[in-house]
Amino acid sequence: MFSAKQLQPAEAANQSISDEPLRPAAEPRVWTVGLLAAAAWLAAAALTDRWPDADDWERTGLLAELMAAIGVGLLLAAAAGGLFGARLTRLRRIGPWLIALAIVLAGWEVATAKLQLLPRPFFAPPQGLLEVFTDDWARLGDSVLHSLILLIGGYVIGAAAGFTTGVLIGWSSAAGYWVHPVLRLVGPLPATAWLPLAFFAFPTSGSASTFLVALATAFPVTVLTWSGVAGVNRAYYDVARTMGAGQRFLVLKVAIPAAMPSVFVGLFMGLGASFSVLVVAEMMGVKAGLGWYLQWAQGWAAYGNMYAALLVMALMCSGLITLLFRLRDRLLSWQKGLVQW
Amino acid sequence: MVAAALAAPETQAGTALVIRDVSHEFDLHGRALPVLDRISLRTEPGEFVALLGPSGCGKSTLLRLVAGLEAPRAGRILVDGAPIAGPDPSRVVVFQDPTLYPWRTVWKNAALGLEARGTVRSQRDRVSEALEMVGLSGFARAYPHQLSGGMAQRAALARALVNDPSLLLLDEPLGKLDSMTRITMQAEIVRLWQRSGFSALLVTHDVEEALLMASRVVVLSDRPAQIKAIVPVDLAYPRHRGDPRLAELRREVLGLLGLEANW
Numbered sequence: 001m002f003s004a005k006q007l008q009p010a011e012a013a014n015q016s017i018s019d020e021p022l023r024p025a026a027e028p029r030v031w032t033v034g035l036l037a038a039a040a041w042l043a044a045a046a047l048t049d050r051w052p053d054a055d056d057w058e059r060t061g062l063l064a065e066l067m068a069a070i071g072v073g074l075l076l077a078a079a080a081g082g083l084f085g086a087r088l089t090r091l092r093r094i095g096p097w098l099i100a101l102a103i104v105l106a107g108w109e110v111a112t113a114k115l116q117l118l119p120r121p122f123f124a125p126p127q128g129l130l131e132v133f134t135d136d137w138a139r140l141g142d143s144v145l146h147s148l149i150l151l152i153g154g155y156v157i158g159a160a161a162g163f164t165t166g167v168l169i170g171w172s173s174a175a176g177y178w179v180h181p182v183l184r185l186v187g188p189l190p191a192t193a194w195l196p197l198a199f200f201a202f203p204t205s206g207s208a209s210t211f212l213v214a215l216a217t218a219f220p221v222t223v224l225t226w227s228g229v230a231g232v233n234r235a236y237y238d239v240a241r242t243m244g245a246g247q248r249f250l251v252l253k254v255a256i257p258a259a260m261p262s263v264f265v266g267l268f269m270g271l272g273a274s275f276s277v278l279v280v281a282e283m284m285g286v287k288a289g290l291g292w293y294l295q296w297a298q299g300w301a302a303y304g305n306m307y308a309a310l311l312v313m314a315l316m317c318s319g320l321i322t323l324l325f326r327l328r329d330r331l332l333s334w335q336k337g338l339v340q341w
Numbered sequence: 342m343v344a345a346a347l348a349a350p351e352t353q354a355g356t357a358l359v360i361r362d363v364s365h366e367f368d369l370h371g372r373a374l375p376v377l378d379r380i381s382l383r384t385e386p387g388e389f390v391a392l393l394g395p396s397g398c399g400k401s402t403l404l405r406l407v408a409g410l411e412a413p414r415a416g417r418i419l420v421d422g423a424p425i426a427g428p429d430p431s432r433v434v435v436f437q438d439p440t441l442y443p444w445r446t447v448w449k450n451a452a453l454g455l456e457a458r459g460t461v462r463s464q465r466d467r468v469s470e471a472l473e474m475v476g477l478s479g480f481a482r483a484y485p486h487q488l489s490g491g492m493a494q495r496a497a498l499a500r501a502l503v504n505d506p507s508l509l510l511l512d513e514p515l516g517k518l519d520s521m522t523r524i525t526m527q528a529e530i531v532r533l534w535q536r537s538g539f540s541a542l543l544v545t546h547d548v549e550e551a552l553l554m555a556s557r558v559v560v561l562s563d564r565p566a567q568i569k570a571i572v573p574v575d576l577a578y579p580r581h582r583g584d585p586r587l588a589e590l591r592r593e594v595l596g597l598l599g600l601e602a603n604w
């Protein structure tokens with residue numbers, strides 16, 4: 001279609017582009033963005049420390065020290081960039097973010113602790129949050145633990161039940177006949193709607209909450225496992241059948257592995273749903289966990305505690321999602337272009 | 342049952358296949374679509390037969406019936422005198438699409454049949470041998486998405502050969518190969534067939550391929566497929582592309598397919 005000559009200039013251009021990534025070896029030894037970030041953090045530390053607070057805050061000194069520590073750390077990393085080489089590439093990537101973070105933190109500090117521009121109880125200064133972590137870490141940690149136990153317990157039960165149901169109705173049309181209508185009617189109901197009933201029907205609020213989390217997880221996992229199993233290329237079964245595979249092999253070694261990408265979509269959706277049910281269940285029923293902590297903090301108008309708990313919750317949820325992503329990447333590495341070993 | 346099925350091919354007699362008055366149709370949009378029309382064919386044990394016909398005439402369908410994946414609407418298919426009850430590892434298909442399992446490495450794909458029958462552990466060597474035979478030893482640990490189209494088809498061939506079939510059903514197994522690999526693989530399959538003595542039923546679009554490999558070429562009509570002619574290829578192996586007798590046979594077969602004007 002194209003003559004060799006037509007192709008040549010494009011190829012030459014390609015070559016010069018693909019040469020580019022080979023160059024980082026010649027990158028400047030000193031990491032400029034890192035220096036800027038270090039300067040930003042040190043400046044934020046100085047500002048926090050030198051500018052007197054408008055009100056009494058106990059952890060202003062500690063906050064300034066932490067900011068300074070980050071600044072010094074960045075300074076070292078930036079100066080010694082050449083020494084660490086590859087290990088610093090991740091840090092390099094978040095360089096601009098580090099600068100932005102320092103600026104936002106400094107702005108927040110000025111607007112709250114220093115000038116009190118924002119209405120007091122609702123907007124806690126950074127050291128207010130810090131204080132929660134230094135003074136109330138035991139209760140906060142305990143809440144995280146309770147949340148995790150409840151969440152993981154319910155999620156594992158829900159995921160297992162959803163997966164089993166999904167495989168069953170995807171594989172057996174008799175099971176599908178009976179389960180499908182029930183699933184269609186009951187599945188879309190938000191799990192939280194079951195809350196009053198669950199707390200009444202279960203012996204403890206803990207078991208009721210576990211049930212609700214499991215319920216919220218099970219629906220998306222069931223539907224996506226089912227559609228994954230139902231959507232398996234029929235030719236895969238033909239291949240196995242001509243080689244003497246029995247039903248067991250067809251389910252365990254053909255249908256389920258082929259459905260896994262879809263199952264994981266369900267697992268992700270289930271995890272998201274389980275978070276929101278967890279918080280509601282903790283607020284309404286179980287007197288423990290981060291959801292409860294949030295409500296407790298609100299009751300005392302302790303907004304610093306609330307922000308701290310929100311931050312912890314965000315880290316927890318995002319950590320769990322990351323974990324699930326890792327698991328997927330491990331199990332489904334055949335799906336991507338990645339090489340295994 | 343499984344052990345018996347596996348032990349049988351050790352004696353290495355290919356199966357005798359009898360297709361008697363087989364007709365088949367599909368339901369397409371609520372209407373019957375006749376695909377095979379009273380096909381009758383008898384093959385000797387160890388014979389290599391090629392099925393040649395226009396696209397969509399029903400070649401793959403006939404192969405599926407012989408494999409036991411579907412039952413014919415009319416007529417009977419006998420293997421060594423016994424009617425086909427269902428799929429059996431002694432009759433393995435190399436499908437038109439390689440249909441390798443993307444979640445398995447090449448090695449594990451090739452080991453599929455052994456695993457399905459629970460004999461992988463005692464017959465690991467056979468998997469490696471089969472991969473060697475199709476030239477994929479170096480790719481045993483690769484995933485299907487890391488193979489070229491031709492390599493995937495060779496992997497599918499290895500997956501079938503591992504089962505030591507007494508009847509190998511080949512549905513355009515070389516269709517996606519480049520012409521060079523194709524020539525090598527044609528010779529390789531013939532060599533394998535001569536060595537192991539299985540019967541082979543090869544579906545192909547390629548007249549030359551059919552004439553190079555098969556001892557008889559069955560020419561099918563347009564859908565619904567009927568047998569137009571059966572052309573015996575009276576040439577000794579290994580055959581040569583330049584053989585004048587081959588050119589003669591090719592003209593004859595192309596004529597049967599209604600393509601003589603183009604040559």
Ligand SMILES: Nc1ncnc2c1ncn2[C@@H]1O[C@H](COP(=O)(O)OP(=O)(O)OP(=O)(O)O)[C@@H](O)[C@H]1O
Pocket residue numbers: 367368369374376394395396397398399400401402403437564
């Ligand atoms: N499962 C099915 N349902 C309905 N129609 C089908 C089905 N499978 C095949 N057919 C029809 O049967 C006819 C024959 O199909 P088949 O796959 O046997 O053709 P073929 O001879 O192998 O063609 P090709 O050489 O292109 O592979 C086609 O017209 C196709 O549309």
Ligand SMILES: [Mg+2]
Pocket residue numbers: 400401402437512
């Ligand atoms: Mg076909």
